[in-house]
Amino acid sequence: MADTVIVSRESRSSNIVDILEYYSNAAITTGTAKKEWVPGFYGRILDVIIDSETANSGEATDIADININGTTIYTTQGNRPTLPTLDTGMWGEAAEPEVVTFEPDDIISLDIDQIATTGSARVKVAILLGRR
Amino acid sequence: MPDNDIAIADKPNKVGWRRFNFTDYVSGALTTGNAKKEWIVPFFCKIIDIVIDSAGAGVGTATTIFDINRNGTTLFTTQNNRPALRSIDTGYYKWTADGLTDRKPPDIVRLVPGDVLSYDIDQIQSTSGATRTIVNIMVDAQ
Numbered sequence: 001m002a003d004t005v006i007v008s009r010e011s012r013s014s015n016i017v018d019i020l021e022y023y024s025n026a027a028i029t030t031g032t033a034k035k036e037w038v039p040g041f042y043g044r045i046l047d048v049i050i051d052s053e054t055a056n057s058g059e060a061t062d063i064a065d066i067n068i069n070g071t072t073i074y075t076t077q078g079n080r081p082t083l084p085t086l087d088t089g090m091w092g093e094a095a096e097p098e099v100v101t102f103e104p105d106d107i108i109s110l111d112i113d114q115i116a117t118t119g120s121a122r123v124k125v126a127i128l129l130g131r132r
Numbered sequence: 133m134p135d136n137d138i139a140i141a142d143k144p145n146k147v148g149w150r151r152f153n154f155t156d157y158v159s160g161a162l163t164t165g166n167a168k169k170e171w172i173v174p175f176f177c178k179i180i181d182i183v184i185d186s187a188g189a190g191v192g193t194a195t196t197i198f199d200i201n202r203n204g205t206t207l208f209t210t211q212n213n214r215p216a217l218r219s220i221d222t223g224y225y226k227w228t229a230d231g232l233t234d235r236k237p238p239d240i241v242r243l244v245p246g247d248v249l250s251y252d253i254d255q256i257q258s259t260s261g262a263t264r265t266i267v268n269i270m271v272d273a274q
Contacts, residue, residue: 006246008174013150013273016175021154023169049172051248124248126172 001055004089009047010128017043020108020127027054028062028112028119036109039129045073045100045108046128050081050091058117061085065111066097066127073097085116101132136185136223152177154249154269162186162196162261166252169267173247177271179207179238184215184225188263193219196262197255200238200269202247207238219257243271 010016022035048066056062062083066073074080075098081091102108110125156169184198198215200207208214213236215225227236243249251267 006172006248008172008245011175011245013152013175013177016150016152016273019152019174021171023171025167025169047174049174051172053167053170053248122167122170124170124172126174128174 001086002084002089004087004092006049006051006090008049008128010130015046015130016128017041017131018129020129022110022125024123025121027121028115028123030112030115032111033109034112036107038105038107039102040104041131042103043129043131044102045097046130048081048093048097049126049128051124052083052088052091052120053122054120055086055088056083056116056118056120057086059085060114060116062091062112062116062120063114064091064125065113067109067111068099068102068106070107070109071099073099075099080113083120088120134221134223136221136226150273152271152273154271156251156267158265159263161190161263162253162256162265164253164256167250168253170248170250173243173245173249175245175273177243177273179241179243179269180272181270182215182227182238183268183270184266185223186217186225186262186265187222189222190219190257190262191260192258194255194258195219196225196253196257198225199252199254201250201252202240202243204250207240209239210236213238214254217262222262
């Protein structure tokens with residue numbers, strides 16, 4: 001039952017152009033395109049930060065995915081952001097996403113691919129965008 | 133029924149600092165509750181203003197009062213300075229619990245990477261809450 005501290009790879013804002021945000025106060029449920037954004041500029045994803053204040057329960061982990069035009073940025077799906085059962089705090093990534101560049105008219109979207117029996121709650125997502 | 137004008141306590145950006153907004157919008161009637169929205173703070177920053185505005189009036193008596201928290205602890209150590217809107221008003225929330233006196237800034241304004249910013253609605257009007265509410269927490273980021 002770990003509570004992982006949030007860590008940002010971009011603690012200085014100089015490289016950040018925009019922050020794409022999502023928030024669910026209630027327990028998350030699975031689904032595609034929970035939120036979608038149009039970035040409006042040529043850029044790259046600098047960091048994906050997901051944090052849950054309330055733990056999930058039951059079997060399995062919570063797993064999220066980020067897509068550009070419907071295709072995952074985590075080509076290695078095992079690297080998707082994951083929150084183990086009964087944990088809280090920042091979701092872990094085994095490694096960085098492979099696809100990080102986007103164009104102005106791309107669509108960036110958030111999926112919740114898997115939850116425990118009951119998903120975690122008070123979930124906030126911050127996708128940090130920078131210029132190429 | 134005064135309609136308070138929005139007044140932003142703007143300050144010129146210091147060199148090397150940039151403005152970001154943590155925002156929310158509630159179309160329907162406000163209800164009380166904690167952590168109505170939460171944001172991850174990814175960088176060092178300083179809150180330079182908190183703008184809350186309700187275009188639609190609620191019903192009943194009592195002042196509408198918000199609170200803003202850093203990692204679950206209020207920024208308004210002096211609780212009487214929380215953003216507030218009198219029951220007879222619409223528009224901009226003054227930063228005082230009487231919803232009347234000119235605002236006072238929160239006691240805590242500096243944020244660090246990994247902080248979680250959130251807002252609570254501590255009190256609403258007695259029958260139903262105000263509507264069409266904008267929340268905008270402005271920060272200057274380092």
